[in-house]
Amino acid sequence: MDRCDSGRRWNRRRGRWAAVCTGLALALGVGQGAAGAVGDPAPPPPRGRILDFPLAAIGGLVRPDAPPPGADDWNCRPTRAHPRPVVLLHGTWANAYDDWGLMSPYLKQLGYCVFAAEYGGAPGNPVKATAHVPDSARQIAEYVDRVLKATGAHQVDLVGHSQGGGLTPRWYLRFDGGTDAAHPERNKVHSLIGLAPSNHGTTGSGLGTLTTKLGLDKPVSLVLGEAYEDQLVGSEVNTTLDRDGDTRPGVDYTVIATKYDEVVTPYSHQFLTAGPGATVKNITIQDICREDASEHLSIAYDSNAAQLVRNALDPAHAAPVRCGVALPVLGG
Template sequence: MSDRMASRRRSNRRHSRWAAVCAGVALSLTAGVPGVATASDRPVSPRPPLRVLDVPTAMAGGLLHPDASPAGANDWSCRPTRKHPRPVVLLHGSAANRFNNWSMLSPWLKRQGYCVFAPNYGGVPGSPFQATGPIAQSAKQVARYVDRVLKATRARQVDLVGHSQGGGPTPRWYLRFEGGTNPAHPKRNKVRGLVALAPSNHGGDISGIGRLTTKLGLNPTMSALVGQAWSDQMAGSEMNQKLDRDGDTQPGVRYTVIATRYDEFATPYPKNFLTAGPGATVRNILIQNLCRQDVSDHLSLAYDTNAAQLVSNALDPAHATPVRCGLTLPLLGG
């Protein structure tokens, strides 16, 4: 018992350090860091009643209610309709959680008739800072969660929508190594589509900070402080080398990447984009090519109604509608 208590205390100290480091990075980039979540099957705690439409309010809510589901998500009695036959699973980014990452997009998709689900994964239950653990372990948690969604909804496949780590290495690892796809029989894939907002594909450098820690050999120290997800997401990491070795995609999956040129975390932003391999399709979108007045950054892309319409179009391309471009601001959304 004493060993378990000591382990829990060490884990709590690690996540406290993660919070401090994230705050420091946020200040240096004049940006906030998204919260992280863990794939938990525990009963959902009461959620705050209001829909959240901007990043600062979502961040505050995620700190106060780290285990809460965003509005519209995790109704385990939901059954997909003929119009929307696949449940949507939302995967938050590093140091984020399901509430602070998805409080705009979750009710957006629910109103359109989707069954929406959102786990916390990759962190200690109850901590607002999730997705700090090793990518491979996070992918295993996502695999279990998707299986639970498929069983509960009686659906054959899901669509994944992810932000940052949750749109990049974690779902891609799940698709390749944890049973999300069946390359020999793609029609048996558990996942039909992956829609990624500012995904940290191929390693990001956090506006040069990651390059510096890599050059100075500090990534192991950073990971000891804030979690293995730091080192895993650096360019050239062992995780990235294994993940990218046989190409970016899996057969039978429809990939959509939505990036912003003002990203300050998953940088440089062209590394967000994927190259289609056999049997897969990829659409890479730089949002400023569609909406010039969109100046969303890494965080606010999840609270960007222009991007939300692109997500809807990717989930249901047969009924895609033009994006009515509006002003979207960094840190705030729009």
């Protein structure tokens, strides 16, 4: 979704905008990486723009129940090249429209059937994913079943941000029918790709640690939602979920983290350890694009991260990431 696009005038000014954005990045200590495609031409890069995330946040307030561009075509049928639909799961205090304005149209452009779930919040409320994690996981289970029925697919791939890439889909995989440990070939989910996922709890840059020590987790959760307490280090949800390991047989897991994450802290808590029959790839985005400055919010609007998602969805055709400008909060 090109909110900064001004039609034909934008095309004439693209070079000038690119120079402006690069200059802004350099002024903030952010440059472009040197990774480039080799061999066969790589798929088109996502069309990220500076300011995508702030503009999407405004759109999410106005259209809290609308799907992002490219998502929720219930007549879409998977192709041989892309046999599994992609289900996008937004993060806490967000909604599908404001979280997936970059990823949804990009994956649709690549030929995927894309669906964007809403969970953990009332219709009309732009602030979702605040409910108790097991309740949200059941909503995700119902949504995935609907996608499978509509598309005729055997499995889906899950791509999630924050809570949507971490403990809530993992709860669904373990406790709500997303996987069958005895018969992994019956799993409803092939892969889980998390952008800054809240896998092993967060200190919230110290805020969560403070409310826990003061015994305020439950009062704060009355205001911010039960998902607040559920995602703290040592919560009952985290303890229950981690008791038997991080993964489920037959599922491929990818974690895409940023060392500048200010919400899920420390960022190493996002990483997973593979158990029997599962694969895990833990990625710190700065190891791929050294000067990428995205943090927890803007990673969903980071075109470098989007290319890593593309590679995780189709590893047989993975391409080198063409590193571009990615700024805190603003995206790119």
